[in-house]
Amino acid sequence: MTRFWTRLVVVLTVITGVNYIAWRWMASLNWEAWWIALPLVIAETYSLIDVMLFGMTVWNLKIRKGAPEPPADATVDVFITTYNEDLDMVLTTALAAQRIRHPHSTWILDDGARPEMKALAEQHGLGYVTRSEDWTKDLPRHAKAGNLNNALMQTDGEFLLILDADQIPEPDILEKTLGYFNNRKVALVQTPQYFSNVPADDPLGSQAPLFYGPIQQGKDGWNAAFFCGSNAILRREALMQLGLVGYVKETEKSIRRALAASRQAIRQARKSTDMDSPLVAQVLDEVEAATVEAQQELDSGMALSEITYRVRRRVDTAVQTLVQADVEALQSDLEEIAAMELAHVGEAGVPVVADDAVQRMSARDWSPLGALESVQAVLDALSVERNDEAQPIMPLATISVTEDMATAMRMHAMGWQSVYHHEILAYGLAPEDLKTMLTQRLRWAQGTIQVLLRENPLVQKGLKVGQRLMYFATMWTYLSGFAAVIYFAAPIIYLLLGILPVTSLSWDFFIRFIPFMVVNQLLFAVAGRGIPTWRGQQYSLALFPTWIKACTTAARNVWFGRPLGFAVTPKARQSGGPSWSLIQPQIVVSILLAVAAVVGIVRLATGLAEPLGTLVNVAWVIFDLVVMSILVRAVLYKGFEPPAESAEPTQSERNPDGV
């Protein structure tokens, strides 16, 4: 029944929305003020697409009725990822994980490699994993994705339950979820992230009931439920397969790149001054011939390990010839010297160059080719060892700081299925201050935009159209910062300057706009089935500086290789008083809005402005200020104080669908 009503409202939203936006584009634009008219209609179009994608998401809402019995012999590793979190917190989570009923091994993945953590793990019989010796200093560590990839190589469970250090699991978390894997195509089961240290009014917007609810259930309906980094169970085989496919792709790419660069490198080397020696020139000829041959072999489909091995052999032989000649010259010099000064040599006789000298001096680190750095770089890249990474196989995606989304998308593209199980089975800790919360939101947004720019879901092979749009929908929402700025600017411009972005605020406008707005709100009410969505709506507008910063930093990172300024979200509350400076842009905008409203009313009183336009825009300002007001509460929020009664969700909250 819910499904019918949801779909009906979706259809109505699309009809009224398209009706309104089409009219806005075709008949309402005030071209004299195009500099605000055009941005506003684009922002409104953005919002229509956003709500249509939401409509598409909930169109296929999937309400699951629980998993079948899991096979008793399924082996599971429980991973608790930590970097610098409080030891007590990690231990509490780990001990709760140890008490999970289905047989399993519990591991603390300590990226901080803290001896105290290790001691605690040993004392309680918990597994303890740190980075292997392969992760040398000069190689990228890939944060949490690297931590998990490292642990995957040191464990052997068929399934992996991944928990952040603060996510305390229920003992039945595996019994409730493992059964989904009876379907051999299922690679991921995600459960909600719920926070136990959040008051009912949720001033920081920590709970995401719309996401861990209709949105994930909707994505599930399109076989596109997301992996969200914690409280999820993964199939090792699927992850390893991703790692292998990624390895082959990266290796081939790097070999092709090296071959393409080799011509230039060899030409450069020839020009350099040491080229007088005919022997070095000869070696370069040999290197060139080897790379040309490698290119032909690559084009003919020969295996990469073979191609690289042959290049190496050929170049090694050439280098040995070169060194051999040098050594022979040296030896004959020695003999000449000995012959001239025979009387002084005494018993020792003629000095002899050691037998293994040629071999030793031809080796990679002493090779004369080492002097020709660009050539050496090409030869180093012609390898299958993936020397630029600690492990050749990287199962979790490392293209983004939110490895979870990228990993799930690649799984879906390979044909694996995912499940969203709508039941709270772990309790975490949300940030308790604005600064930490902003850091976390920024990181999520940056990661999402990174994935969009590096592996745009709309063009990924292997994804179904619905899956593409489900990934794209989430990315699209993170562009809201730009629209928000325009939504704040438009009423300010009208109230201060009297410039209206539409030709007139007439019956034509209201008859199209109001039905769309009403149906739009109705959609959230119906799809949300009574869950509070207002907090989320407030933050999606009010955090506009964060969203914009995420887009610009992620774009600079992907396109120009600049660092993101990435920080691990601190789990403990940051000290210090209220930090108004964090919301400076929002304060400035709010003051502008308030001033504009006052000026607008004065202009109305003095006959400079129209009543209807002023009324609509003042109402708009009031709406914007109510949206922003949440930030005042966020700044003043002093952290969570447990209420007298337990903060645990009620049974209906924990398990709203009666799974």
Added chain:
Amino acid sequence: MEFSYEVKDSYAEVKADGRLNMVSAPKLREFVTDVIAGGSNRIVVNLENTAFMDSSGLGALIGCLKAARQAGGDLRIAAVQPQVKMVLQLTSMDKVLTAYPSVEEAFSND
């Protein structure tokens, strides 16, 4: 899963009999690393009696290949069974590793 090895003229043959899966994969890596440390850097993994391999098994083979290359040698595979061949294709690993029909042929061309 049972591992054994035998040093031949120009290479060492490693036999991996049984199911090469997530449980036995780390053991294969350890075993081959030991063989390389023992002085043989040219390895042929004989998969004649490997009835089953999963992605973890393939991952271990890549780890072994890396170790052999770092020691200045190479690792090759021979005598793969149909299931293994399928896994190689599915993961596109056949683009990296050539499956030789027999152990003797693996290093015959150099």
